[in-house]
Amino acid sequence: MTVPVTAPATAPQILARCRELVRPALTVAVERMHPWPAEMAAFSFGWSEVGGAPVPGPGPGSRGKGVRQALTVLCAEAAGGRGEDAVVGAVAVELIHTFSLLHDDIMDGDETRRQRASVWKAYGTGPAVLAGDALFALAVETLAASRNVHSGAAVRHLAATLNDLVRGQADDLLFEARPWRGPGAVSPQEYRSMAGHKTGALLGCAAGLGAVLAGAPAATADVLAAAGRHLGVAFQAVDDLLGIWGDPRVTGKPVHSDLRRLKKTYPVIAALSTDSPAARQLVALLASGSPLDDAGARRAAGLVEEAGGRDATLAEARRHLDSARACLTSVPLAPAAVGDILTLLPFLVDRRM
Template sequence: MTFPATAGADHDLGHSAVQRARELVEPVLRDRVDRLGPSLGGIGRYHFGWRSDGTGATGKGIRPALAVLAAEAVGGTARDAVPAAVAVELVHNFSLIHDDIIDNDDLRRGRPAVWKEHGVPAAILVGDALHTEAFGALLGSGHPNASAAALRLATAMREVVVGQVDDIGFTTRPWTGEQAVRIAEYQSMAEAKTGALLAFAAAGGALLGGADAAVADCFDRLGRHLGLAFQCTDDVLGIWGDPARTGKPVFGDLREGKRTLPVIAALTAGVPASERLGALFERGVRSDFELRLAADLVEEAGGREFAEGEAARHLAEVDSCLASLAMPAETRAAFDSLAQSLIGRSR
């Protein structure tokens, strides 16, 4: 998933945290990828977009920034968080490489996906290698809390995999009736697939910054609510977002038949628009007219309002987590900047 930019002084704080994290993490990340050798390492560098002259983008850097801010929040340094920040970037990119195979997506960051460029076997193997290196980065750090952080990463990755399986399974379920996907099921899947790695980034950074398990648990909750706020917003943008700003086609999620929160909420609202929407989906949504009608029915049935309300609710929970933790004011403001960016995107 991609994260947007915000504006103003708060944005400066968030941007500064991302930049600091990137400067600390990228050299270590590159070293970890280079350890894979000329073949797999080269494929890894291709995925990350690193050019032969040493330049190239690594990604938005939100997860490493969360790890760095969490370490600083509990009295540690940004450098303390590096093993957790590197680990979360490695497993995130492992999941992206494998997701592109599963979803049959040809492109990643505007270029052919790894599987498309290098073949499926190589893509599977380089993803596996990145996953392994993530645990090496943590356990090889020598930090007294490294094993506790590694255990949290293992738990997060199990959640991500289960969430992915559930998401795939949703596509085979009927749109209506007793077997249709319910809101609680979707939210559980989204927390696992989207929230778990953000939870690890925050909790892992806190642990390496010197926090105890109870404080790390609070950062874990913060990350989960942050992930759910993002996913709710992403679901709204997946239907009504401006393609020029989101990079996605208008009505894209409807076109792909995705069971997203606005759709599920609309189908289960029990209003006349819900019945019309269910009948439309059962027939099949194909033409531009049908896509626009489906979007209008989702909104009429309250699906958009529900998803936007859930995004705001989860963001309020992030605020509650932040309020319960003692930390420097600037660190709290940077956390808030990153959180606000998740639901501050243009439609």
């Protein structure tokens, strides 16, 4: 007689399981919206085209990996609860994530998102503001109205995160007007703080909410939230690398796109914080203030790399991934769920490289 051995789930399998668990509740929530913001939300989730026609193909939920919802479900399981208990938190987090994409695209003037028009570009700025507000309101209501006995603590967690998100976005927007070098330049430490708020906070919230809704002790929830924040910062560092060296066929953006737009990302800031000849040449190239052409962007990318910006960003991503892993061993957690989270970590960060 042989004992059947189950192979450990792969990252795509884990993400798919969590998406399938969360999707019905997410659909119900979006259907409660006013039809107009609901259409914009469905477009943004990749469920429909502009105008509301369903997207044919591999099926709903195929756009975006659903990292945040997966983290919520898995952290509930890691804390000894059931993923089902945390679905309401996963829904709230996905709604807030989408809210932030809609409003950030307006503020940043980004015309595309996931290789389609951004919502403001497709529907207009005013309607996109409205749809973001509607998603925000729905997220808060979904969590506040939940019958989970821990929903009060969950709302407090979400509310604190919302303030962090706004703070991070405010800093990011203000960075644009700062000089490339000198006393007013953005330091690597300031950039880390911004990324911690802008990207780390929501992944931390996703993880923390899972634990909170599963009734985990505060210490466990704090540790899982910290793991989520580290993952978020690693995520942001990888995004910054992709914004310069990502494959245009995969990212949907032109090569060196962040450099062309003179965006202050970690690789550039790290490069400029060195006192190297490459850093000085890079400042001279960037300080003109006009967007770079093909040759200029290629040269800037070379100088960022030469001044160590690429390596510093990779090291930053690895450091935060290691910290996320360390968090997961610092408190007692359910081994199977921790195994799933550990399977996801490299998959999420090594994406598209």
